[in-house]
Amino acid sequence: AQTVTQSQPEMSVQEAETVTLSCTYDTSENNYYLFWYKQPPSRQMILVIRQEAYKQQNATENRFSVNFQKAAKSFSLKISDSQLGDTAMYFCAFMTSTSGTYKYIFGTGTRLKVLA
Amino acid sequence: DGGITQSPKYLFRKEGQNVTLSCEQNLNHDAMYWYRQDPGQGLRLIYYSQIVNDFQKGDIAEGYSVSREKKESFPLTVTSAQKNPTAFYLCASSRRRLAVNTDTQYFGPGTRLTVL
Numbered sequence: 001a002q003t004v005t006q007s008q009p010e011m012s013v014q015e016a017e018t019v020t021l022s023c024t025y026d027t028s029e030n031n032y033y034l035f036w037y038k039q040p041p042s043r044q045m046i047l048v049i050r051q052e053a054y055k056q057q058n059a060t061e062n063r064f065s066v067n068f069q070k071a072a073k074s075f076s077l078k079i080s081d082s083q084l085g086d087t088a089m090y091f092c093a094f095m096t097s098t099s100g101t102y103k104y105i106f107g108t109g110t111r112l113k114v115l116a
Numbered sequence: 117d118g119g120i121t122q123s124p125k126y127l128f129r130k131e132g133q134n135v136t137l138s139c140e141q142n143l144n145h146d147a148m149y150w151y152r153q154d155p156g157q158g159l160r161l162i163y164y165s166q167i168v169n170d171f172q173k174g175d176i177a178e179g180y181s182v183s184r185e186k187k188e189s190f191p192l193t194v195t196s197a198q199k200n201p202t203a204f205y206l207c208a209s210s211r212r213r214l215a216v217n218t219d220t221q222y223f224g225p226g227t228r229l230t231v232l
Contacts, residue, residue, distance in 0.1 A: 004158075035220065045206060045223035091158060095221075102147060102166065102210070104221060106158040 002027045004094050006107035013082045014115050020067075021077045021110045023092030032096040034068065034075045039109075040088040048090070051075065082114045119143065120224035122207050127229045129194070129201070137192045137227045139207030148190035149208040149221065152176060159206060165190055194229060202231045 003026045013019035025034070036048040051059045051068050058066050063080045079086055092107040120141040129135045139148065147166050151159040161174030165184040179198025184190055190209075194201045205228075208221040 009156075037223075043204065043226050045208075045226075047220055047222070050220055093221075102164075104149070104161070106151075108156070108158040 002105050004092055004105050004107040006092055006110050008110045010111045012113040012115055017082055018080045021090050023075045025073050025094045029096045035093040036077045037091045038088045084114050087114045122224035122227050127227055129231050132196045134193055134195050137205055139190045140188055141209045145209035145211050147210045150192045151206045153204040204228050
């Protein structure tokens, strides 16, 4: 079975500092996609960053970057220059397609608090 | 603007009643999904639909039903058979076909259902 594990239920970081959220997954698939979603207090799920498994280069979106280690099945999110608006729940997600069926699996989330 | 809308934002239901949550998208996406989110847990898939007039059960389909008569709409009915329906419900959509940037799920703002 495919699983996604986020081992840090809660984290905090000082404003302007850098924080890394961890995510590991388990799959026997070779082609898949990985995502980080942010859920602020408004509860709207917002895509932060995505990574295709076939790409070796780590994805980057402004202050957000990932460290994708395919062999280790690890997909951590680094937030640089943390801002108060980054306070949110962060979910790691995995997507694969088997015989035309698309399946998304989410981790249990990491609650990040950015401190002023 | 393109997006996903869910209504209502808050919904109250008496025990024993069925209730329907609305989800509409104007993104021209093929696939739509319903997730349930409970405190301290990640998203759990209830039902998904890859194409009009077709849908499949997710991991926690018992006590729920869906229909997909139109591409834009994927309503979820929470029936009286659902033992613990109080939760936050999120609808999402994606373009289904695996191509650049079409695998990403986009989420609606959610509906908070409370059973009285």
